[in-house]
Amino acid sequence: MNNFSRRSLLLGTLGAMTALAACGGGSDSSAEGSEYTEPAADLKAQLTYSVWDQTQVAALEQNIAAFNEKYPGIEVAISVTPFAQYWTKLQTQATSDTLPDLFWMNGPNFQLYAANQKIDPITGPVEAGAITPANYPAALTSLYSLDGVQFGVPKDMDTIGVWVNKAVFEQAGVDVPGEDWTWDEFQSVAQQISQKLQSQGIYGGAGGMDGQTTYYNTIFEAGGEVIADGKSGYHSPQGQEGIGFWADLIASGGSPSIAQLTDTTADQWFTSGKLGMYWGGSWFRAALAGTDIESDIVVLPLPKGTQQATVIHGVANMVAANSANKQAAHALQAFLAGEQAQQQLGEAGSVIPAYTGTQTAFAESMPEANLQVFLDAVEYAKPLPVSANTTAWNELEVKYLPDAFSGTKPVAEVTQELATQMDAALTKE
Template identity: 25%
Template sequence: MSKSSARLNRRQFLTLAGAGAIATGLAACVPAAPVGDAGDGAMEDVQLQFVTNHGDVEIPFFQQVVDNFTEANPHVQIDLLNVSTEYYTKINTQGVGGDLPDIFYTRTFDVVPYASKEWTVNLQPLVERDSVDTDDFWEAEVEQITYQGDLYALPYDFSNLGVAYNINIFNEAGLEVPDGGWDWDGLRTVAESLTTREDGRTTRWGWAAHPWPWVWVGIIAANGGGILNEDQTECIMASPENIETLSFFKGLWSDGTIPEQGAMPQGVEGFSAGILAMTTMGSWATQWRRAAIGDSFDWDVTAYPFGSEGRRAVSAAGGAWGIATNSDHVEETWQFNVHLTSTESTNILISEPVRSIPGRKSSVPAWTAAAAREDLPPRNVEVFAEMMEDAYSAPFPAYWKDLETIWFNRVAPLISGGDPSVDVAESLGKFQDEVNELIAIS
């Protein structure tokens, strides 16, 4: 199917053409605009399926947003369903069968794969028709929800990573807490100083890293490397810059500064238990960490280190909302999506409960205020939003899911531990060869 025909099928086009005057000029801060032409009289009842993948504690917020929309649009019924287990397996099964819900949650690194399979509606014509303020979205997220130059989703949240640290441990060691101006060598020096051993056994580790590939896109780029070339037609992972970067991190677990896989006691989250002095922390984890740590110790968060290229090693990814091409009610679903991603709704879903970073810049002040209002750690939570301006911008390719599988086989063991005799250059070479084979058949 051509790109133009993938945008909207004939039935959907005629529906939207007839609704051309509906809710034009929607502003970011005006949610729940009534759907339909006021001159039509009674409007046909519409039922939409809205499926998400979040914790049960968040569902009342989603229900509030739904209720706000249906109150303004009583002819639209929205069935909210939260799928907490095997969500992506179910979405992929429904996508193959052409039976996706009208609107559903998608991670930003899934947007391009779904769009390339023609599972989701090209939203660009609707964005332009209704003058949606895309300048209020994070630039890096816009890149990730764009396929062939067009938007295929609207943003929910955007996440990046910082370094959480145990203030009590720093005080006991007589070290100043980090101010975020460090580079990777600086982090390593601090982590080594905070690592403790007894009888040849590590009792406290200095830091811990996540092996997820999206996290490493930024780390690798900040050190002058890359996973893929600019047009994503070739894997370049076996470069000298990448070998140097991964050798550095392999050294951290080889010398016991970060825990290798399986080193932590079963069922124990190391930072919350006080056996990790520092850890990588996602911006989405503020409330979870507060609950897990309680008043056991004082803690805060600081910025990710600078890489050798003089920029922070900040990767970002997030959540978004896509509309299924099999939907019978694209116009109504689109209007709900605009409402769902408005500043007011984003404040309800993200800012007030302090969940990750809002997908809209206009919601950041409310997010920062809510995070600071309770005077609870991390008191430096605004650092996540500050780092977002330096987030590494790159779309995820359509073959990202398969690339992830190769990554966890070849590269993740260099980060989270395994056989210390494994050669970094050889592992990256195998990864590069296998990804290039993947690209050739994608």
């Protein structure tokens, strides 16, 4: 290479780096969102709709078929990405402003996208009367507002309960507990089943590394908080009690070890008939449909600690700020949030629709199982703990807590470490 071209390459590189540096800083688009009027029935548009749950696709297709009766010219393509990869993909799409027109959002990730102007608020549709936030559980609606601006309403909701396999109880000769049971009862029943059915490798209960279905609930039930006022709630007596619950369960043999639960997750133990009681979300209903054990299932509320509690969460449909078809996308968003679509979603039985009054279909979808428990739980439910960069401290939870659950380190030592690290992550936000 001659001297000239080498110099020009260097210059080019330098110039490019300066240009890059100048690219810093986000744009300050208004948070008010676009104006919205209901589109004309003959509007032609193509929309992509990204979701992560394959089991809900059938119900969503019914929703979209109904939507197309009203707007035959709007084509909707559903794209399913498994949950683990969904967020990586969404982040890449958001960075390059190529987000799908409409996409599922959850509590832990919402603030990140809303604060960075990636979502078009629903201010317009609400003013136009297409969406009425008061129709959904208030705790959930608040999860999707940031600085007083509402970005979406929940399409579904879920609470946590204990899924019981009656066949396992029968086999062990243990009675299924009543609905007003306590932590002590749960621990002793789990232990009894595990002992009696040890030879068959069947366990009574199971922990796991998913906070939403396990330790968040016990922390709330102990009267504690996972996160409060931007601080970690783990290193408090209540936080330790909530974590200790699972450490005790594993230590007593009432649950498989953390290593076993990593190889085969609690829901897999349960669906293969090797687990008596599974702490799981209402969404688990869809996974049970059509399995051998479906007829043996009954649901109990979570056993009571210092107080009764459960974690509530729900997914919301969001319109991308970069969407080329915002009007059509908002129309679909409003339709999916409306009573007709919500009723359909509930009848499909995979999830509980969030629209007040459409939930009974869910409860009746598995009449023997007493799914009503999940609806009654809304009364004492607490929203899923989130912050602006939730995934950063979620990582810390899965990094530190296994040592407490497996008993390699005392609970207090682990919560101390976790709380220190988590507070540091929270101040960075």
